[in-house]
Amino acid sequence: xxxxxxxxxxxxxxxxxxxxxxxxxxxxxxxxxxxxxxxxxxxxxxxxxxxxxxxxxxxxxxxxxxxxxxxxxxxxxxxxxxxxxxxxxxxxxxxxxxxxxxxxxxxxxxxxxxxxxxxxxxxxxxxxxxxxxxxxxxxxxxxxxxxxxxxxxxxxxxxxxxxxxxxxxxxxxxxxxxxxxxxxxxxxxxxxxxxxxxxxxxxxxxxxxxxxxxxxxxxxxxxxxxxxxxxxxxxxxxxxxxxxxxxxxxxxxxxxxxxxxxxxxxxxxxxxxxxxxxxxxxxxxxxxxxxxxxxxxxxxxxxxxxxxxxxxxxxxxxxxxxxxxxxxxxxxxxxxxxxxxxxxxxx
Amino acid sequence: xxxxxxxxxxxxxxxxxxxxxxxxxxxxxxxxxxxxxxxxxxxxxxxxxxxxxxxxxxxxxxxxxxxxxxxxxxxxxxxxxxxxxxxxxxxxxxxxxxxxxxxxxxxxxxxxxxxxxxxxxxxxxxxxxxxxxxxxxxxxxxxxxxxxxxxxxxxxxxxxxxxxxxxxxxxxxxxxxxxxxxxxxxxxxxxxxxxxxxxxxxxxxxxxxxxxxxxxxxxxxxxxxxxxxxxxxxxxxxxxxxxxxxxxxxxxxxxxxxxxxxxxxxxxxxxxxxxxx
Amino acid sequence: xxxxxxxxxxxxxxxxxxxxxxxxxxxxxxxxxxxxxxxxxxxxxxxxxxxxxxxxxxxxxxxxxxxxxxxxxxxxxxxxxxxxxxxxxxxxxxxxxxxxxxxxxxxxxxxxxxxxxxxxxxxxxxxxxxxxxxxxxxxxxxxxxxxxxxxxxxxxxxxxxxxxxxxxxxxxxxxxxxxxxxxxxxxxxxxxxxxxxxxxxxxxxxxxxxxxxxxxxxxxxxxxxxxxxxxxxxxxxxxxxxxxxxxxxxxxxxxxxxxxxxxxxxxxxxxxxxxxxxxxxxxxxxxxxxxxxx
Numbered sequence: 011x012x013x014x015x016x017x018x019x020x021x022x023x024x025x026x027x028x029x030x031x032x033x034x035x036x037x038x039x040x041x042x043x044x045x046x047x048x049x050x051x052x053x054x055x056x057x058x059x060x061x062x063x064x065x066x067x068x069x070x071x072x073x074x075x076x077x078x079x080x081x082x083x084x085x086x087x088x089x090x091x092x093x094x095x096x097x098x099x100x101x102x103x104x105x106x107x108x109x110x111x112x113x114x115x116x117x118x119x120x121x122x123x124x125x126x127x128x129x130x131x132x133x134x135x136x137x138x139x140x141x142x143x144x145x146x147x148x149x150x151x152x153x154x155x156x157x158x159x160x161x162x163x164x165x166x167x168x169x170x171x172x173x174x175x176x177x178x179x180x181x182x183x184x185x186x187x188x189x190x191x192x193x194x195x196x197x198x199x200x201x202x203x204x205x206x207x208x209x210x211x212x213x214x215x216x217x218x219x220x221x222x223x224x225x226x227x228x229x230x231x232x233x234x235x236x237x238x239x240x241x242x243x244x245x246x247x248x249x250x251x252x253x254x255x256x257x258x259x260x261x262x263x264x265x266x267x268x269x270x271x272x273x274x275x276x277x278x279x280x281x282x283x284x285x286x287x288x289x290x291x292x293x294x295x296x297x298x299x300x301x302x303x304x305x306x307x308x309x310x311x312x313x314x315x316x317x318x319x320x321x322x323x324x325x326x327x328x329x330x331x332x333x334x335x336x337x338x339x340x341x342x343x344x345x346x347x348x349x350x351x352x353x354x355x356x357x
Numbered sequence: 358x359x360x361x362x363x364x365x366x367x368x369x370x371x372x373x374x375x376x377x378x379x380x381x382x383x384x385x386x387x388x389x390x391x392x393x394x395x396x397x398x399x400x401x402x403x404x405x406x407x408x409x410x411x412x413x414x415x416x417x418x419x420x421x422x423x424x425x426x427x428x429x430x431x432x433x434x435x436x437x438x439x440x441x442x443x444x445x446x447x448x449x450x451x452x453x454x455x456x457x458x459x460x461x462x463x464x465x466x467x468x469x470x471x472x473x474x475x476x477x478x479x480x481x482x483x484x485x486x487x488x489x490x491x492x493x494x495x496x497x498x499x500x501x502x503x504x505x506x507x508x509x510x511x512x513x514x515x516x517x518x519x520x521x522x523x524x525x526x527x528x529x530x531x532x533x534x535x536x537x538x539x540x541x542x543x544x545x546x547x548x549x550x551x552x553x554x555x556x557x558x559x560x561x562x563x564x565x566x567x568x569x570x571x572x573x574x575x576x577x578x579x580x581x582x583x584x585x586x587x588x589x590x591x592x593x594x595x596x597x598x599x600x601x602x603x604x605x606x607x608x609x610x611x612x613x614x615x616x617x618x619x620x621x622x623x624x625x626x627x628x629x630x631x632x633x634x
Numbered sequence: 635x636x637x638x639x640x641x642x643x644x645x646x647x648x649x650x651x652x653x654x655x656x657x658x659x660x661x662x663x664x665x666x667x668x669x670x671x672x673x674x675x676x677x678x679x680x681x682x683x684x685x686x687x688x689x690x691x692x693x694x695x696x697x698x699x700x701x702x703x704x705x706x707x708x709x710x711x712x713x714x715x716x717x718x719x720x721x722x723x724x725x726x727x728x729x730x731x732x733x734x735x736x737x738x739x740x741x742x743x744x745x746x747x748x749x750x751x752x753x754x755x756x757x758x759x760x761x762x763x764x765x766x767x768x769x770x771x772x773x774x775x776x777x778x779x780x781x782x783x784x785x786x787x788x789x790x791x792x793x794x795x796x797x798x799x800x801x802x803x804x805x806x807x808x809x810x811x812x813x814x815x816x817x818x819x820x821x822x823x824x825x826x827x828x829x830x831x832x833x834x835x836x837x838x839x840x841x842x843x844x845x846x847x848x849x850x851x852x853x854x855x856x857x858x859x860x861x862x863x864x865x866x867x868x869x870x871x872x873x874x875x876x877x878x879x880x881x882x883x884x885x886x887x888x889x890x891x892x893x894x895x896x897x898x899x900x901x902x903x904x905x906x907x908x909x910x911x912x913x914x915x916x917x918x919x920x921x922x923x924x925x926x927x928x
Contacts, residue, residue, distance in 0.1 A: 060367055060825075061367045061822050061826070062367065082367065083825045084825055084827065084828035085828070088826055090822075090823070090826040092822070092823060094819065096820050096822065096823040097823075098820055098823070098837075099842065100841040101841075109827055110827035110829075113827065113828055113829040113837070165828060368818065368825060368831070368834070369831035370733060370737075370831050371734060371740075374730040377730045378727065378730050378734055378746070381727045382731075385798055385802055386799065386802060389764040389765060389767075389799070390756070390764055392773075393760070393763065396767050435670070439674060441670075442666050442667050442670040442671075446663050448667060452914070456913070457674065457910070459910055460906065463906035463907075463909045464860070464906040465860025465862060465879075465880045465902045466860070466862045466863065466880075467880040467902075468860070468902050469681060471883065471887050473681055473684075475896075476680055476681060476684050482684065507681070510678075526652065526656045529653075529656045530655040534655075539658060564755060568757025568758065568760070569757075569863075570759050571880070575887065588757050588759035588760075589759075591757075591759050592759055595867065603763060607760045610760060611760060614757070618748070618751070618755045622748065
């Protein structure tokens with residue numbers, strides 16, 4: 011089942027939450043809507059679900075080419091998982107999952123036996139067998155999350171929509187659950203769109219990442235594409251760490267620093283900065299200000315001698331050892347790969 | 358006034374529930390209340406002014422406002438103590454006492470009226486001790502004050518309790534760590550937090566006392582010029598078929614009530630002023 | 635119940651023992667506790683005791699004889715009838731108002747909430763007066779009503795309407811903040827799962843607000859059965875016909891039938907005590923279900 015949003019606009023007063031968004035999600039894909047808070051990603055998700063409506067006169071929502079713009083949420087056959095799960099507090103896990111089946115019209119409602127089988131099957135699927143009789147408040151955050159997922163799947167949705175699915179969980183559970191969600195998605199193979207503000211999360215599990223900012227889509231691409239070839243300055247800053255250098259400082263007439271960019275800036279990731287001893291003339295002089303070596307990579311904070319701009323660099327621990335660096339040492343910097351946004355290229 | 362929605366919602370029922378709300382509110386409350394103003398507008402200014410400023414009416418205002426103020430003030434002091442004790446100090450039977458604080462809300466006012474009268478009458482449980490000392494309570498202005506104190510007590514206590522409950526212990530701890538004595542902590546750190554709810558509770562108790570009827574008529578003795586409260590005067594005028602006179606006084610009372618309501622709303626906004634948005 | 639006193643349902647919370655810096659010296663504790671208890675004893679416990687003491691002054695037999703009076707029975711019946719109409723009407727209103735206000739954004743919402751609270755700010759005597767001005771012999775519809783032989787003032791309908799006015803906000807003001815605090819996510823979840831509006835209300839919203847609703851109904855009922863001022867204005871005090879229990883208390887008292895008066899009053903006092911007990915139970919249940927759900 012594909013999802014298509016065409017020219018979706020939504021304004022709250024004078025604030026444009028969505029300024030004409032077009033998006034297409036291919037069937038069976040796991041797609042992340044990534045952006046900072048206020049970028050419009052949750053609004054877009056809720057409009058796709060039918061929980062909110064786009065501004066009158068703006069575009070359409072299509073599921074597999076079928077126009078669902080005017081359908082109420084219950085008839086769109088979407089599974090929606092809320093950020094805080096929105097489990098029904100007064101119902102057991104079993105009744106929460108069974109809810110969507112019980113509210114069906116009598117002739118579409120499965121008989122009690124079949125209903126119970128389906129609930130149990132779903133509980134097995136989300137790896138929570140035996141928890142039928144619990145109430146939501148008796149579950150851990152990760153368990154609630156999976157119950158919410160099972161409840162959404164019970165109605166056999168055409169698409170699955172998740173709003174910050176791991177936002178309310180602590181870091182360790184988050185990492186486990188997102189890997190689990192990836193495997194789970196491969197198993198059930200339902201088109202899934204999830205909202206997140208965590209780039210690590212999006213890059214790790216999504217087939218495709220949609221990066222939003224200020225009500226617009228900045229870039230759509232595979233995780234590798236958006237990381238390696240960010241389409242806009244925003245994406246470059248938002249996805250991964252980056253140093254933004256003023257071009258004169260970066261260039262300094264030095265060939266190894268590549269071209270002076272037309273927007274006056276160079277975007278370079280910390281790991282794309284090479285540090286060499288302060289010999290020869292290639293690169294830019296900088297002073298080591300801080301060395302943070304507690305981790306797989308060593309992170310260095312350096313200050314350029316000429317411009318006094320601060321640069322973050324990441325090098326491997328063996329490299330650090332080979333350079334034998336200390337704080338206040340003078341070194342030279344070279345860029346392996348940099349971006350400018352008049353035309354994107356790599357050195 | 359509420360206007361129709363401009364936007365669709367995923368939840369149904371907006372039109373019908375808001376429509377019903379407005380219709381019911383209009384029929385039961387707004388249209389009837391406007392009747393007083395329309396009736397008063399039909400009076401010429403001279404007779405309206407005469408009706409609301411006759412000496413007997415002025416005496417009733419003085420008593421109603423004065424006794425309500427005094428009762429509200431007493432309730433501020435004792436209400437603060439009661440609220441503090443009930444939230445901060447555990448003692449056996451605290452839950453029962455706490456529940457009992459709502460008695461003036463739950464007890465029909467007529468019952469409160471006759472009960473207070475029987476206690477404070479010259480031969481009553483308290484009256485027999487006070488009367489010989491020169492403090493007759495029943496059938497005097499003091500009696501009005503006692504009844505209004507009874508009626509107003511829960512307002513101050515119930516407005517203060519949640520605020521005392523929510524006071525951050527860290528504030529007291531940091532004050533103590535900075536060398537403040539317990540009294541200084543209360544005076545300089547806690548009391549400023551409690552002033553807005555205290556005033557709100559006072560205003561609520563005052564507003565209720567102004568309009569109170571049932572608990573007062575029995576104990577007050579209802580002597581014109583001396584112990585006659587405003588609501589009673591309205592009833593007296595009605596019984597004399599002086600509808601215009603009753604309406605004129607009612608309009609003055611309604612306007613006072615609305616102003617108080619406004620004041621209470623402002624006070625509550627003010628009391629939330631330090632809260633994060 | 636008060637305009638604008640925060641409902642315990644939305645504020646109640648449990649607290650751990652006080653940290654050391656929040657504890658007062660023992661003598662302060664004892665003094666304040668003593669002052670509070672003496673004050674409450676004088677103002678609350680004593681009147682409560684007085685009702686029963688006065689009612690039983692002539693013995694148990696005289697006390698119970700007071701209820702055998704046909705007028706007393708008629709007053710009980712009328713009081714029950716009044717509550718049976720006013721309370722459900724205001725409960726339905728409260729639910730509808732809370733649904734509209736808590737679930738949807740619209741302009742003028744805070745004004746609407748203030749207007750709903752208005753009857754609390756109005757003297758009960760004035761609440762009675764407004765209906766006299768509309769339905770009384772001299773009122774807007776007075777002559778029409780006389781022509782069609784419909785009696786509202788000095789009759790049962792007037793009592794019911796005036797009672798509805800004074801108890802108007804009770805349920806709404808419990809439910810509005812409660813439903814606002816609960817948010818709409820569960821209702822939205824039900825909507826995505828295909829539930830209709832009714833199904834959402836009955837299966838999701840109502841179970842979540844049931845304690846608040848019950849609480850509002852209990853308070854509304856207590857006031858409906860105990861209302862005196864407003865009813866006094868519109869009733870006409872016709873014994874056996876337009877006398878509610880509180881009015882009957884007044885009539886007996888003014889006739890110097892103190893035992894009878896206090897006996898009937900004790901009935902209303904029991905109602906008040908039952909109200910307080912139910913109210914406390916509901917507060918506990920609500921606090922329990924609330925702490926369980928967070």
